[in-house]
Amino acid sequence: MDFETLGLQQSLIAGLAAQNIIEPTAVQAASFPLIVEGKDVMLQSQTGTGKTFAYLLPLYQRMLAVEPVEKGAFAMILVPTRELAMQIHHAAEELSKNSDVDIASVPLFGNVNINGQIEKLRQKPQILVGTGERMLNLIEKKKLPAHLVKVLVIDEADKLLDPQSIDLVRSVRKTLMKRTQMVFASATYCPKAMEYLKGLAPEAVVAQPDEKDEIPANIDHVFMVTQTKDKVKTVCRLIGKLHPEKALIFINELTEIDAAVEEMNRRGINCAAIHSETTKEERKHRLANFQSGKLPYLVATDLAARGLHVEGVDYIFHVNVAEDPTDYLHRAGRTGRNGTHGISLVLPTAQELTFLGKYKSRFGIELEERALIRGELLAGDSRELRKNLKK
Numbered sequence: 193m194d195f196e197t198l199g200l201q202q203s204l205i206a207g208l209a210a211q212n213i214i215e216p217t218a219v220q221a222a223s224f225p226l227i228v229e230g231k232d233v234m235l236q237s238q239t240g241t242g243k244t245f246a247y248l249l250p251l252y253q254r255m256l257a258v259e260p261v262e263k264g265a266f267a268m269i270l271v272p273t274r275e276l277a278m279q280i281h282h283a284a285e286e287l288s289k290n291s292d293v294d295i296a297s298v299p300l301f302g303n304v305n306i307n308g309q310i311e312k313l314r315q316k317p318q319i320l321v322g323t324g325e326r327m328l329n330l331i332e333k334k335k336l337p338a339h340l341v342k343v344l345v346i347d348e349a350d351k352l353l354d355p356q357s358i359d360l361v362r363s364v365r366k367t368l369m370k371r372t373q374m375v376f377a378s379a380t381y382c383p384k385a386m387e388y389l390k391g392l393a394p395e396a397v398v399a400q401p402d403e404k405d406e407i408p409a410n411i412d413h414v415f416m417v418t419q420t421k422d423k424v425k426t427v428c429r430l431i432g433k434l435h436p437e438k439a440l441i442f443i444n445e446l447t448e449i450d451a452a453v454e455e456m457n458r459r460g461i462n463c464a465a466i467h468s469e470t471t472k473e474e475r476k477h478r479l480a481n482f483q484s485g486k487l488p489y490l491v492a493t494d495l496a497a498r499g500l501h502v503e504g505v506d507y508i509f510h511v512n513v514a515e516d517p518t519d520y521l522h523r524a525g526r527t528g529r530n531g532t533h534g535i536s537l538v539l540p541t542a543q544e545l546t547f548l549g550k551y552k553s554r555f556g557i558e559l560e561e562r563a564l565i566r567g568e569l570l571a572g573d574s575r576e577l578r579k580n581l582k583k
Contacts, residue, residue, distance in 0.1 A: 193215070211286065232395055270364060298315075300320055324357070325360065342373060347377045361392070412534070440523075441490065442492060444493050444512040
C-alpha cells in the first residue's frame with residue numbers, strides 16, 4: 193500500500209516524499225483510517241516502526257479537511273520527557289514545512305520560562321506536545337484552551353500508564369471535553385497499563401500490525417561478565433578497541449553518571465550525559481551534537497533516552513543492566529535502525545546474569561559471551577580463555 197491508496201492528502205504525500213518517506217509502515221496503515229474516523233485507538237508496534245507519524249498523519253489529515261485550517265489547539269500530545277516532546281515537535285514542524293501547510297506545533301514542559309510558552313500559545317498553534325505537569329499548569333493559568341482539544345495522544349503509553357504517572361494523566365484528561373478522542377502509542381503494554389487504558393478509553397480499538405514483540409534480527413546481542421567496580425573502565429577499554437562511530441551508554445544511577453563521564457573524558461573519550469538534572473540548554477546542545485556526530489558517545493538514563501531516534505548508533509553499552517525486558521527492548525532499539533547493523537553489549541555481574549535469561553525468554557534472542565583478553569574481543573568465558581592462554 194502507498195500513501196495515495198491510504199487516502200492521504202497530496203500535500204502531505206509531497207511533504208513525506210521530501211523526507212524520502214514513500215510508503216506507510218504497517219502501523220501507519222493500520223492506524224490511519226481508525227484515527228481519521230475519530231475512534232479511540234491503541235497503537236502497538238515495535239521501536240523504530242514510525243509510531244509518531246502513525247498518529248501525526250491522520251491528525252494532519254483531519255485538520256486539512258477544513259479550509260482554511262482552523263487556528264487553536266486541536267491535538268494535545270502527552271509524553272514522559274522533554275526530549276521526546278522536542279523530537280515530536282520537530283517532526284511536526286518538518287512535516288508542516290515540507291507539506292507547505294499552516295499547521296503549527298509548540299513544545300510545553302517544565303524547567304523553562306513559562307512566559308515564552310504562553311506567548312507561543314497566543315499564536316494559536318494546533319499541536320501541543322509536552323509533559324503533563326506543564327500542560328496542567330498552563331490550563332490552570334487559563335493560558336491553554338483545553339476545551340478546544342479534539343484529540344489527546346498518550347505517547348510512550350507504557351511509561352505514562354503506570355502507578356507513578358496515571359494520576360497526572362487522569363488529571364489532564366479531566367480538563368478536556370468528554371467527547372475528546374484518545375490515542376495511545378507504545379511498543380509494549382503491560383497488564384497494569386492495559387487496565388488503566390481501558391479505564392480511560394473503554395472502547396479503544398487496537399491498531400497493531402501482525403508482528404511479534406521482538407527485536408530486529410540485525411542487532412547482535414553480547415555480554416561480558418564484569419565486576420561492578422570495573423564496568424566503566426571496561427566500557428573505556430571497549431571503546432578504545434572497537435572504535436564505535438556513535439554509541440549510547442546506559443547508566444541509571446544519577447550518582448554514578450557524572451563520575452562515569454568524568455572518568456571517560458579523563459581517558460580521552462569524548463562523551464557527555466543527559467539525565468533528569470541536566471539543564472534544558474545542556475540537553476539541547478548535547479543531543480544536537482550527538483545527532484550530528486560531534487559528540488560520539490552519550491551517557492543516558494532510560495528515562496532521558498526514551499524515544500530517542502538518532503541515526504547511526506552502532507553500539508549500545510548497558511552499564512546498569514535492564515531488569516525489565518521491556519527496558520532492554522527500548523534500549524537495544526536505539527541501534528540497528530532502518531536495516532543497519534548494531535551491537536547491544538551488556539555488562540552484567542555474575543549475580544545479574546538472570547536478567548539475560550529473561551531477555552531470551554521474552555524475545556527469543558541469544559546473548560553470546562565475550563571477553564576482552566590482551567586487547568582482543570574473544571568469544572567465550574573469560575576464565576576459560578585465560579586458562580587456555582596460560583597453557
